[in-house]
Amino acid sequence: MDLTGKVLLITGASSGIGAATAKMLDQDGVLFVLTGRNEQKLGELAAQLQHAVFVAGDITDPSLPERLLQAALSNFKRLDYVFNNAGVMHIGNVEEADVEALCHMVRVNFEALVRVSYTMLRHMKSQGSGFLINTSSLAGLKTFPGIGAYNGTKFAVEAFTDALRMELAGSGVRVGAIEPGRTDTGLFDHWPEEKRFDPAEGMLQPEDIARCVRFMLLQPEEVLVPRLLVVPSKQPR
Template sequence: MKRILITGAASGIGLATARLFHRNGWTLGLTDINHDALVELASELDQCWHRQLDVTDDIACRHACQEFAADSGGLDVLFNCAGILQMGHFEDISAEQHKRIIDINVTGLINMTLAAHPLLQDSNSAAVINMSSASALYGTPHFASYSASKFAVRALTEALDIEWGRQGIRVLDIMPPFVSTPMLTEASFRSPVVDRMGVNLDADDIARTVFQAATETAPVHNPVGGVFKLMTLSNKLLPSRATRLLMQFMSRE
């Protein structure tokens, strides 16, 4: 039986992914900073292994990985799903909040990936799946720090796919555009680009892509949704100025 450890498992994409893998018979490890929501999910999914976790705490990340592996007999897939988003004009977001976005989306992902590495080396089907975004394709107005964090995730994924591929560990990312999750729908500021591009995906759509990436051969970058796949292709074929002009148009106020 395959074993997956999911961060940010108590809501949104992490929640949908946990339910999908559970239905398919995987052994689950669930972590989230929201203790009450995590306990409720673990109860729903046959009291599977779970721990409250702040991914910015590297020692806690190491303990969580070790404890799950000890409980389940190992680790096959790490899904780095924990992340936060704040939309708004760059100057209206505090330095503290910009830092928090980077700390969780980048440093937290690094902490978990480092902690999982020695355990993944013992698996015959090891993979790290990182939650990236369409915002990693081109810097997105009103998402500046979030976009920067996902650029970092994209670069880290590419580098580790080569480094760790030599060790038998696949590293890949999932790149959806806007997804109907509380992180987006409950935001206090709504960027014009969200309404112009539309929110055409839900958490279950992303969960299915994660499951496919975990169980089949998949590329390093996995764009989700027809519109974004088309944008990704056009970004390769057309000058970068075209993407910039598109972003200018889509984000105008």
């Protein structure tokens, strides 16, 4: 498989896993539509890439998916791949959880992913080719005390992804999920110190996830890696 000239939309591109994936696939000659809220970071990233445009916006804005599709079509005439990756992680025990933040997380991690998916899949199905990769998590496979709402969003991503995979089998459009374990990004920056992960239990780098996304995209058309779980080798859970 050759990724040269393929057009990839990345949500959550302004930092962490999304930004690392853009930088890695830039070496393959991929063309990018990048999105996130932070316009400055998107601009800085786009300037480092060979071919990239960006559309700054909140992923929960229902008008954004169509604008992203149009950005791909007007700039690059096509859309081949989508990396549905924007996400937040709010946690907290029953007494302390910020319920409004949890409900907003549901909108970012699942509702927005659903909106982006249908907009892009309708286009890809009509062109008879495409690849949608959703960012799930180890937390989409296993529950942990105190992160139930985050678990819920990622279990939902898993269910949605697998149902789409089956629905689209044979259409030329492939759907899969990447399932990162703990990865050193800004996702936990707002957590209190005592909730942070123990570094002795290992931490992936965003480039480790980018390499796995690239692996999924590089499979020949008749092959699909529907789920790819990647965790630090030292992680005991």
